Amino acid sequence: MIEIENLTKRYGTQTAVADVSFRCETGTVTGFLGPNGAGKSTTMRILCGLTPATGGRALIDGTPYRNLPNPGRAVGVLLDASAQHAGRTGREVLTLGTMVLGLPRERVTQVLDLVGLDKKAADKRVGNYSLGMRQRLGLAHALLGNPSTLVLDEPANGLDPEGIFWMRGLLREFADRGGTVLLSSHLLHEIEAVADHLVMIGNGRIAADGSKQELLAGAxxxxxxxxxxxxxxxxxxxxxxxxxxxxxxxxxxxxxxxxxxxxxxxxxxxxxxxxADGAGLEALFLQLTATASTSAPAGAINPSMEVAR
Structure with a gap:
């Protein structure tokens, strides 16, 4: 379970996230939606211990990420698929991960098979990967420790339609086995297809929070x-x-x-x-984020600023 409670993040006089609260229940996929600059990535970085909060807290199974004894075994994180070392092969990246997490080397082959990277791709340098291959490698790294929670920021970027369909099935199966998924994406139709719960954020504030059925029923x-x-x-x-x-x-x-x-x-x-029914998510997203933009917190960060994405 993921719990975000009254989370606030300020950079000087500018507010990236303002009193944000929501929960991601065990066994569900939560779609985290918002335009660029809304505060999605800031919230996820705080959750994963990469950015300190100004106020509030972010917990994974009741514990802050930094207090988890071996966080990679509990939480799989993919925030930037381009962050892998370009000079190493995919297999080397994952092998280093097993060394850090204390896992057997056999796990590398298992996750490579799981994400559809064959031996040729695994032995290629990451700098020669396409964006879609980097996303698959990033997902493999997130799954390496067999975690119970996944935190994924735009994991479908660069994937072709077949890859997106594959990823949807992987995340659905992960949640159905009792995992917890927090998924940020700008691909609204894919979020609608896989998510159980929706959280929409605009200008650092929660604009909507509820089950997919509840939110779309009133669209x-x-x-x-x-x-x-x-x-x-x-x-x-x-x-x-x-x-x-x-x-x-x-x-x-x-x-x-x-x-x-x-x-x-x-x-x-x-x-x-x-x-509205099936067409509701896109329209609801536009409606709610437009409403949120008219009630932005004082000193809110400009949506074009990457720090608040």
Whole structure:
């Protein structure tokens, strides 16, 4: 289990994370979502003992990461797949890991097989790896100690569709065996496919925290029109809050009847009108993070700053 309690991180007068609290239960995958600069990576770095918190605490099975007797055996971490030594081979990177963790060398072959890196890839220098191969090696390193918890920041970057499908199955199986996964990703459809629980953060504050079913059930109504702008204006005049989606539709916080009447009043032609359901995560993400941006903590870090990513 992961517990984040009232976590705050300030850099001088700038606030990266402000009073953040959430839990990742055992046997679940928690999707940690937010735009660049929202505080995701800062929170995960604090959790993994890489950055000290200004206030609050982050616990793994009731213990701070730095107090775990052999943390690599309890927690698998992948925060930056490009951090591996470029001059070593993949096999050498993992072999050094077994030496540090006190594991048998046979474990290297086991995790290489698990992540789909064959002998040719394992004996190649990491500097010659593609980004997708680095991600697989990073996952192998995270799994090396057979941990009960995984903390992964954008692990699908560089993976092709087949690789993303493979990773989804790996994480789902890990959680179903009783593991705990905290997964940050900008690939919303993949998060929706694998996560049990969703935590959304914007400008250092939690914007939403709940099960996938709970959050998406209230995602609103999806509407699409032949001429979207006049409809958008009509809905706003009717007091309806709308959020544009990436494919040109709107997510509206009103019932279909209200939207239909507003469209009829201006003669708008609707091409789609339904409960948001499956389209809900992207629209909910845009809606909640937009709301969070209007209530940013004083001195909040600019979203473009890498330190608060």
């Amino acid at each position: 609103g109504t999806l509407v699409r029109a032949l001429e979207p702008e006049p409809l958008a204006d009509a809905l706003r005049r009717a007091g309806v809050t709308i959020t544009p989606t990436a494919d040109g539709a709107f997510l509206a916080d009103a019932e279909a009847l209200v939207i239909g009447r507003a469209a009829a009043a201006i003669g708008a032609v609707l091409t789609e009108l339904r409960a």
